[in-house]
Amino acid sequence: MNGKPLVSIVSAGLSKFGKLEGLYTREIFALAAKEAYDRCPKLDPKKDIKALFVGHMGESYEHQGHTGATVADWAGLLHVPATRTEAACASSGAGLRAGIYAVLSGLCDTVMVGGVEKMTHRSTAEVTEYLAMASDYPFEQWNGITFPGLFALMATAHMNAYGTTEKDLAMVAVKNHYHGSMNPKAQIQKEITLEQALSSRVVAWPLKLYDCSLITDGASCVIITKSELARKYTDTPVHIIGSGQASDTIGLYERESFTSLRAAKIAAKQAYEMAAVKPEDVDLAEVHDCFTIAEIIAYEDLGFCKPGEGAKLVESGETRLGGRIPVNTSGGLKSKGHPVGATGTAQAYEMYLQLTGQADKRQVKDAEIGLAHNLGGSGATAAVHVYRRA
């Protein structure tokens, strides 16, 4: 593929992230869709959008499955083929990959890919239980291992192998809250201190409250088209030049390593090769910081630093806005929020803003190449996409 565009993003939308009281999943998705329609007046959604893929993890939250058709209707897109993609927290990252399949197959010129989750009306215990469904039921959930618990198992292993500290983890949270303070759609738009992060209550040792992403309502979407058609709809498309997706064992315990995610490394390799870019060519990244340790491991799996040096990279400030490779300028899952099904295409939305120069206060100067890394479960799914400014 050699860096040629696979498909191009011609528009993108994102609802406010946070506690969206009084709104159903389908209504939240409509907010994101509407923004995408408004951003691209040359595109006629009813005529031009030929299919919808929507990432959505949990039908337990609203006792509502069949999300594809439901949100297609509320987004005004009947009677497109509408399919829900589910890969836990990588539901819309995998959906983006499915959308690329659809366009490259030649069956559809233009499709909408999005994601949505409505979570905040449920208690923390209920959300904890629903999220744990992304892990192994008979051997992990049954032994009382929660979702934060799985990443805590990785954190303990990383600390033991490389000397990573709780303070290093907290620095990821501080950085992402700083970025989130500049994102008007983030759930928490305020900075935090290292002391606050370190003194927050323990969720699953060594992970504390500020090491964990948020429980969030929100939706996201992008409209992708064949690259040769992109200029018909907009003067500022963003090209997707690399796509990778891989799977791994559902149970963390079955893996050889607990300090690296094999699926993420495989997906990254595929995406880099397709895009003909190297880690050092990446100007900015959105990585799946569902827990702070996940961002540190992502740096290593994506080749931004060597294995074991993730903590050093966050300490260096190079992943902060203004640094060599700003990571999670949106605030990440940590501060922007993590409506799980929406996260993959919310990362694509940030790429779209950054690579079209619309990220305002958090704009990365002269950004040309971006990368997004989306995980499902404890890494049983990983989707990595590489983006290029047109």
Add this chain to the structure above:
Amino acid sequence: MSEQVPFTIEQFCKWASQGKMMGGKCKKCGKIQFPPRPLCDNCLSQEFEWTEIPTKGKLLTYTVIHVAPTQFQSIAPYAVGIVQFENGSKLPGMIKGVSLEQIKIGMPLTMQFEACATTGQWPQWPRYHFKPS
């Protein structure tokens, strides 16, 4: 240990309720599937024989769960870890019989079987945990 016994998760539980950890050894490639599976992920064979997994091992990593799902709230905070048995097979489980502060990666642990102890909608599977050897 008849080979007619299916190589399934349900059968894993039945063995556990008898106080045994059993895996399926692939007759074709020799890989031990633990927990057992009906299809070898390595060579795709369905031919296995039962093999007993040693219940002694060492702790590879652990965490202490403070925010627990409803079913486990009454015992939080509790430790869970991933243990590698002497034959190389791995399994997660709770760690009991040691204070939380004394748990260390690498410590020797032994599996203990117990009766099913949770209530509610969860399946009444047999339970096990790890304790210091």
